[in-house]
Amino acid sequence: MIGIAIGSIIKGIGALFLILVMISIYIVLNNAKEKAVAEKIHIYIENKQNLWYQYLNDEIPLPQELIPNDNIEIKAIEVIFLAYVENVSNPSIKEKIRKYSNKYLRQYYLGLLFSKRWSLRMNALYRIISFGIDSLADECEKLEKRAKLSPEERFQLLVIQSALDEANFVKEFANLSIKLSEYEYKKLLIGFNSDILKKLTHHMNDFPEEYQYYFIDVLGISRSLDFLPFLENNLSHKNPEIRIRSLVLSRIFRTFVLLGNVFRTSPGGGSKNAARL
Amino acid sequence: MASDYSFEFEYPVTTKEFVNALRANVVRSRTAITVVFPGLYNVDNFEIAKMPKIEERITNFFKNETRKYDFVFKLTGQPKWFIVLSQSGEREAAAFIRRMNMIIKDKGIPELENYELLFSASVAEIGNDEGTFEEVLAEGMLALEESLIKGPEQIEYITTFKKRPTEIIRVSILEENAVFRNVIHRTLENLDLGHFETDIKEFQDGYEFLESNWYLSSHIHIIIMNDILPRQSGLDVLHKVRMLPNNRRLFVFMMTKGSSEEDMIYAYESGADSYFIKPFNLRLLEVEIKRTLERLWS
Numbered sequence: 001m002i003g004i005a006i007g008s009i010i011k012g013i014g015a016l017f018l019i020l021v022m023i024s025i026y027i028v029l030n031n032a033k034e035k036a037v038a039e040k041i042h043i044y045i046e047n048k049q050n051l052w053y054q055y056l057n058d059e060i061p062l063p064q065e066l067i068p069n070d071n072i073e074i075k076a077i078e079v080i081f082l083a084y085v086e087n088v089s090n091p092s093i094k095e096k097i098r099k100y101s102n103k104y105l106r107q108y109y110l111g112l113l114f115s116k117r118w119s120l121r122m123n124a125l126y127r128i129i130s131f132g133i134d135s136l137a138d139e140c141e142k143l144e145k146r147a148k149l150s151p152e153e154r155f156q157l158l159v160i161q162s163a164l165d166e167a168n169f170v171k172e173f174a175n176l177s178i179k180l181s182e183y184e185y186k187k188l189l190i191g192f193n194s195d196i197l198k199k200l201t202h203h204m205n206d207f208p209e210e211y212q213y214y215f216i217d218v219l220g221i222s223r224s225l226d227f228l229p230f231l232e233n234n235l236s237h238k239n240p241e242i243r244i245r246s247l248v249l250s251r252i253f254r255t256f257v258l259l260g261n262v263f264r265t266s267p268g269g270g271s272k273n274a275a276r277l
Numbered sequence: 278m279a280s281d282y283s284f285e286f287e288y289p290v291t292t293k294e295f296v297n298a299l300r301a302n303v304v305r306s307r308t309a310i311t312v313v314f315p316g317l318y319n320v321d322n323f324e325i326a327k328m329p330k331i332e333e334r335i336t337n338f339f340k341n342e343t344r345k346y347d348f349v350f351k352l353t354g355q356p357k358w359f360i361v362l363s364q365s366g367e368r369e370a371a372a373f374i375r376r377m378n379m380i381i382k383d384k385g386i387p388e389l390e391n392y393e394l395l396f397s398a399s400v401a402e403i404g405n406d407e408g409t410f411e412e413v414l415a416e417g418m419l420a421l422e423e424s425l426i427k428g429p430e431q432i433e434y435i436t437t438f439k440k441r442p443t444e445i446i447r448v449s450i451l452e453e454n455a456v457f458r459n460v461i462h463r464t465l466e467n468l469d470l471g472h473f474e475t476d477i478k479e480f481q482d483g484y485e486f487l488e489s490n491w492y493l494s495s496h497i498h499i500i501i502m503n504d505i506l507p508r509q510s511g512l513d514v515l516h517k518v519r520m521l522p523n524n525r526r527l528f529v530f531m532m533t534k535g536s537s538e539e540d541m542i543y544a545y546e547s548g549a550d551s552y553f554i555k556p557f558n559l560r561l562l563e564v565e566i567k568r569t570l571e572r573l574w575s
Contacts, residue, residue, distance in 0.1 A: 049456055053463045057559075083456035086534075089556040 037072055044076035052080050056093045067104060074108050078127065085130050098132035106135050113139055118150060125156040129163060137164040154178040155188075162192060170199045174206035182214055189218040194226060201230045212242060220249040228253045292350050292359075293410045299363060300406050300413075304442055307574045310363045311370040311402045314417040315339070315377070317356035318395040318429040331389060332356055338386045342377060357421060359414070364575065367402040367434060374398050378430055395429035397421070402439045404574075413438060441472040441574060447494065448477040451486050451502030451511060452532070461501060464559050465566065473570050483509030487517060497526050497573065499566065504533045504544065512544065519548035528569050530562075 054060045068074045081097050105127075112124035113136065121143075128136050137160070143149070144157050155178065161169045180188065189197070197219065204212055216234070219227045231253065234246035299310055323331060332351065339349045339358060350359040362370055374396075381394055399420030401413060420433035427433075448465055452458040458479045465477055476496075480486040483506050492498055500518065504511040511531055518527050530551045531544050541552050551565055 045456060049459050050463065053460060080456050083454050083460070085556065087454065087457045087532075087555050087557075088460065089558050090560065 037075070040072045041076040041079065044073055045079060048076070049080060056084065056096050058092060062100070071108065074105060077105070081131055094132070098134070101127075101131035101133045102135045105131065106133060109133060110136060110139055113143060118153075121153060122156065125153060125160065128160055129156070132163075134164045137161075140164075151178060155180065155184055159188060159191065162188065162196065166196060170196060170203070173200060174203040176208075176211075180211075182210075185211060185214045186218055186221075189215065190221065194222065194224055197222065197224075198226065201227070209239070212239070213245060216242065216245045216249065220252070225253055295348070296361060296413075297410055299361060300403055300410075303403055304406050308364050309366050309402055309404045309439075309574065310361060311365045311367055311400060312413060312417060313358075313360040313362060313370050313374065313398055313400050314421040315358050315360065315374070315396050315398040316421045316425055318397050318425055319393065320356050322393070328356065331392070334386055334388050335394070339377075342380065343373075357418070359417070366575075367400050367439070370400045370402070371432060374400070374432055397424040397427070397429055397431040397433075399424055399433040399435060401435040401437070404439050404441045407442075408438055443472050443474055444497070445474050445476055446470075446497040446499060446570070447491065448475050448499045448501065449480060449486060449491065450477065451480045451483060451500065451506060451514065453481055453503065453506055455481070460559070461562070464563060468563055468566065470567065470570055482506040483511060483514040486514060492518060492527070493521075495523070495526065497528075497570075499528045499530065499569065501530045501562070502532065504531050504540070512547065515544065515547050515549060524548075530565065532557075 048066065051060075051063060051066060055062055055066060066077075068077055081101070084093055084097060109124045109127055112120045113128075115121055115124075125140075127133070128140065140157055140160050144154075144161075149157075158169075158176075158178070161172070189200075192200075200215065201219075204215055207215060216231070219231065228250065231246045231250045234242055235250065237243050237246065296312075302308075303310055317335070320328075335356075336349060336351045336358065339360060343349060343360065343362070346363050347365075348361040348363075350361075351357075352359060362373060365373070378396065381396070384390075385392075386394060399417050401417050401420075403413065416435050416437055420435050424431040424433040450458050450461050450465075452461065458481070462477055462479060465475055468475075478489075478491055480489065483502070485508075486492065486500075486502075487509060492500070500514070502511040502514060506514075515529055515531070518524055518529065521527070528550045529548060530553065531541075531549045532553045532555055533540070534555045544552060550569070553562065553565075
């Protein structure tokens with residue numbers, strides 16, 4: 001027999017029950033609060049999305065009522081901006097979002113960037129890229145120096161650096177301090193424009209061996225004939241794997257060149273895509 | 278054996294009835310017709326007695342030089358004609374007149390090679406079935422007189438009958454993201470589509486769209502939809518609408534975020550008219566819609 005008095009057990013159950021009730025109340029209240037926030041965001045979007053359309057499509061200058069008054073409005077603007085950047089590529093719209101975000105959303109994302117919660121920091125990192133908040137580049141660099149960062153954060157910081165600080169990124173890319181999977185590495189490279197890729201061709205031999213293979217694969221995906229001389233140079237590389245990969249791509253690229261010539265010389269054949277097939 | 282038979286009609290179709298029937302078909306078939314009124318400019322150079330013969334040969338020349346679906350009528354008692362170019366706009370009519378003038382200059386009209394024949398003309402493109410045959414004829418003859426006063430090889434254009442009738446087209450936007458749905462809606466609302474007016478509806482998925490019966494009307498219908506949608510996908514919708522009778526009135530523009538080329542080929546094979554890869558420029562959507570509607574009229 002365990003020597004616990006019934007009274008103590010009842011008290012224990014009572015205490016547990018109380019805790020349960022308090023947790024339930026907390027969950028209900030929190031849920032209600034989240035619902036209220038979601039509703040406010042929904043109402044903001046319903047009321048302001050047409051005004052945002054007019055502003056982003058150069059129909060009107062920025063009206064005072066589109067300048068955010070609180071975090072709920074910022075969250076609603078985030079939803080609107082995300083809908084644009086994920087679906088619309090008009091350069092003028094992207095530029096307006098970038099300018100607006102740098103001016104009115106910078107402080108909000110700066111707060112999130114140094115938040116204790118990982119999910120909030122990640123959210124800030126994603127939005128800095130999505131909205132092009134280049135005024136936070138220095139803050140991202142500070143964050144990068146923190147010892148305790150998750151691999152996801154490090155990867156995202158790398159993406160940000162590649163977009164916002166091209167010059168330093170190219171230098172540092174050869175000596176990456178974080179380990180990336182093949183998928184992550186290729187995803188990063190595919191996001192680069194051909195100028196960065198061209199600069200990286202000069203540093204390829206400094207990359208770790210497996211990254212060199214991924215790099216050549218991505219040049220193949222780019223289908224840009226600008227990389228043909230680089231690939232042909234690799235045919236005398238000391239690493240046989242690099243020679244083979246470069247040879248395969250060179251032959252494909254050479255075929256493109258031949259086809260391009262055929263199209264150019266055939267009656268009515270266009271040469272518009274000859275440089276990039 | 279058919280040549281053994283000849284028929285006579287009790288009520289032969291008059292020129293007026295025939296032209297009116299062609300005009301009535303303009304709106305239904307969305308194909309303009311153009312009436313060309315050529316007239317002989319230097320009529321005073323010819324002997325009156327020889328005129329009937331000359332006019333007859335000119336009529337035969339016009340008949341030989343027009344297509345099987347064009348019609349040449351001669352106005353009684355004057356060297357003026359009335360040529361209906363079906364399936365042609367005023368630009369084609371102008372090209373037709375230039376070609377006639379060139380042939381007459383280079384080779385001449387058969388059996389009239391020794392005559393210098395100079396023509397001027399008026400052109401009336403007909404894009405609606407409003408106005409009467411008599412009005413078309415009156416305006417055409419008036420414009421022809423003006424071109425003849427100006428000199429040989431002149432063309433006067435009549436725009437009175439050219440205006441296309443206002444047509445309502447339906448547009449459905451099937452997109453899960455409510456903000457982007459609204460963006461497309463606003464973009465299309467702002468678009469100047471000439472004689473087309475849009476009736477736009479938004480749907481958050483394929484199921485809502487197919488349940489609505491909105492697509493069953495006989496209107497021209499443009500469907501702009503994402504390939505991936507909750508409940509019923511864009512491809513489901515595409516298959517359903519392409520099974521409908523008279524589905525050529527439906528134009529399906531697909532949108533995708535990350536489809537492979539194979540997926541796109543499959544969608545095209547299944548009847549998609551165009552494919553937009555997100556993110557895309559809204560101007561691209563605008564011009565695609567405009568071009569689609571422009572092609573409806575020929």
